Amino acid sequence: MALVGIEEVTYGVDDLDTVDKFFSDFGLETVDRARSGATFGTPESTMIHVRPATDSDLPGALEPGSTLREVIWGVDSKESLDAIEANLSTDRTVTRDANNVLHTVDETGYGIGFRVSTQTPVHLEPLTFNTIGATVRHNERFKLYERAAPQHIGHVVIYAPNFDEAFAFYTQRLGFMVSDTLRDLDSAQGFGAFLRCSTDHHNLFLIRHNRTGFNHLSFGVHGIDEIMGGFTFLSKQGWTPAWGLGRHFIGSNIFYYFRNPAGGYVEYYADMDCILDPASWKPGEFPHNTPEALFAWGGAPPKEFLE
């Protein structure tokens, strides 16, 4: 597949200083900080850019206030980048900047882009400490996480009033694979689709909604202990937890969500389903209005989380 995952994300925000502190507390590395905005990074060399919402160079916002402005997807080669440019140029404006990054919009109007990936994947080692059946390692102590350090940008979640067109765009034009779907049994129309372009269970969760908007961006960490280290640190700093600790049923990941002053929510996650062999994965179809559609344990999300 040409796409390899999320490479960069840009937010347009109302309060740069608050967002700057939040992402620092969240555990991202500060790459650049200026009056015009800041850039944060992960050990995989993926980036989060924060710019003033008033910056006229930003792609347009699809909801009021601080929110997501652009997702840049990494591709595997220059040839793949050229092919995407040729394909998307047939029905929308595609520009190529000085760094060879393509910029355009998806079928709903969200800013998207593409670049040859420079990610250096980090392997998130599974928990082995005191795990039954794991190889015994002498003199090994529990690893204490006083805070989290997100390694990987996992997925983005957006609302699409034109869900069918958006779904077709991502699957047919960009080659995303369907991992699972949520279905509204009353209307027989798709309610949401978990789509992937890497071995992660999902890199994009597309939700049918009556409005456009951004729900959350998700970051991979090493395990439940790092998630709770992040939770403890962010809580002490006064940030607002939104949902967790829990485990999703679809995708299997353990999660904790916080409100993000940059827009929507942000998620720490670990232990997500990994799909190494697409031929062996059977996409599931789940009714959207059952508890297991949203979580396996940990309780239901607050109502505002879904609105």
Ligand SMILES: [Fe+2]
């Ligand atoms: Fe998520």
